[in-house]
Amino acid sequence: MAWVKLFRKPGNGLGKTYQPGSMLSLALTKGLLNEPGQNSCFLNSAVQVLWQLDIFRRSLRQLSTHFCLGDACIFCALKSIFSQFQQSRERALPSDTLRHALAETFKDEQRFQLGLMDDAAECFEHILERIHLHLVSDSAAEPCTSRSCITHQRFAMTLYEQFVCRSCGASSDPLPFTELVHYVSTTALCQQVERVLERMDRLRSDMFGELLQAANTIGDLRNCPSNCGQSIKIRRVLMNCPEIVTIGFVWDAEQSDLTEDVIRALGSHLNLSGLFYRVTDENAKRRDLHLVGMICYSSRHYLAFAYHSKSSKWVFFDDATVKEVGVQNRVLFRFLFFSTN
Numbered sequence: 602m603a604w605v606k607l608f609r610k611p612g613n614g615l616g617k618t619y620q621p622g623s624m625l626s627l628a629l630t631k632g633l634l635n636e637p638g639q640n641s642c643f644l645n646s647a648v649q650v651l652w653q654l655d656i657f658r659r660s661l662r663q664l665s666t667h668f669c670l671g672d673a674c675i676f677c678a679l680k681s682i683f684s685q686f687q688q689s690r691e692r693a694l695p696s697d698t699l700r701h702a703l704a705e706t707f708k709d710e711q712r713f714q715l716g717l718m719d720d721a722a723e724c725f726e727h728i729l730e731r732i733h734l735h736l737v738s739d740s741a742a743e744p745c746t747s748r749s750c751i752t753h754q755r756f757a758m759t760l761y762e763q764f765v766c767r768s769c770g771a772s773s774d775p776l777p778f779t780e781l782v783h784y785v786s787t788t789a790l791c792q793q794v795e796r797v798l799e800r801m802d803r804l805r806s807d808m809f810g811e812l813l814q815a816a817n818t819i820g821d822l823r824n825c826p827s828n829c830g831q832s833i834k835i836r837r838v839l840m841n842c843p844e845i846v847t848i849g850f851v852w853d854a855e856q857s858d859l860t861e862d863v864i865r866a867l868g869s870h871l872n873l874s875g876l877f878y879r880v881t882d883e884n885a886k887r888r889d890l891h892l893v894g895m896i897c898y899s900s901r902h903y904l905a906f907a908y909h910s911k912s913s914k915w916v917f918f919d920d921a922t923v924k925e926v927g928v929q930n931r932v933l934f935r936f937l938f939f940s941t942n
């Protein structure tokens with residue numbers, strides 16, 4: 602694979618015209634420092650993907666009013682990194698303010714403490730949940746419908762799940778819930794791929810949503826609620842139209858021999874009608890979501906890939922290192938981000 606150097610040295614024809622934020626749009630991609638002992642790769646990967654999600658970045662920029670927690674304010678810390686991304690001339694920036702805010706916020710739970718490695722998936726979800734808490738006064742309201750809450754306006758999937766018996770028609774009470782990340786087991790996904798490949802020569806590019814749905818529901822069997830003797834599958838129904846859909850892959854082991862199979866199953870488009878049993882929102886039925894970001898894990902280290910929409914290129918982020926790339930394999934995809942970006 603050819604690795605293209607992203608930042609050319611001044612004098613390469615770019616030196617004089619280089620202005621952050623102007624014609625050289627890739628200049629807006631910067632690395633995030635991870636000094637020895639900091640173990641901040643999990644946080645850096647989450648921040649890079651959030652920054653590259655156009656819808657999220659623009660929405661956050663428009664917000665300033667929030668319930669501020671001073672030094673422990675995750676909202677302020679993220680805003681400050683984002684404005685540095687835009688204004689700084691450095692190629693790599695520290696993420697320390699956010700690291701400190703995160704450590705301070707989760708001190709009592711002993712999570713995300715300084716110097717300790719943590720989970721990028723949980724970090725990403727916690728950042729979004731905290732942003733919600735910084736923006737919404739009545740945070741107990743479920744589901745959150747605040748127009749200013751970018752977490753739920755942009756990322757939340759509003760769902761209900763229900764068991765319906767095909768044989769006798771009996772059904773369980775619908776259980777409503779909201780999720781920011783839709784988790785799928787990679788083992789179940791690979792089993793589904795195998796089943797499809799028994800019937801077909803290869804996977805169709807539009808099948809990814811259906812594969813994820815099958816993998817997500819395969820283990821969820823219940824006895825019929827009226828005890829007619831049937832085992833019935835769970836149905837998950839999507840009721841809103843999320844702008845960004847995050848798929849979280851759950852791996853059985855840190856090193857998995859399923860990596861190649863999962864990569865083969867990955868699709869670059871996601872159809873919400875495929876991902877859920879039913880979609881009730883008309884816009885969601887038509888919504889075409891593209892793969893725009895990934896957080897990956899390899900050898901106890903997190904990396905991120907993001908689609909840079911202005912240049913139509915994929916960019917790879919490994920802490921301070923930023924490169925323009927084709928997508929690397931041999932890493933475990935922890936998170937896939939789909940968006941209308």
Ligand SMILES: [Zn+2]
Pocket residue numbers: 667668669670671674675676677678
């Ligand atoms: Zn604040």
Ligand SMILES: [Zn+2]
Pocket residue numbers: 733737745746747750751752753754
């Ligand atoms: Zn909210």
Ligand SMILES: [Zn+2]
Pocket residue numbers: 766767768769770771825826827828829830831
């Ligand atoms: Zn039944």
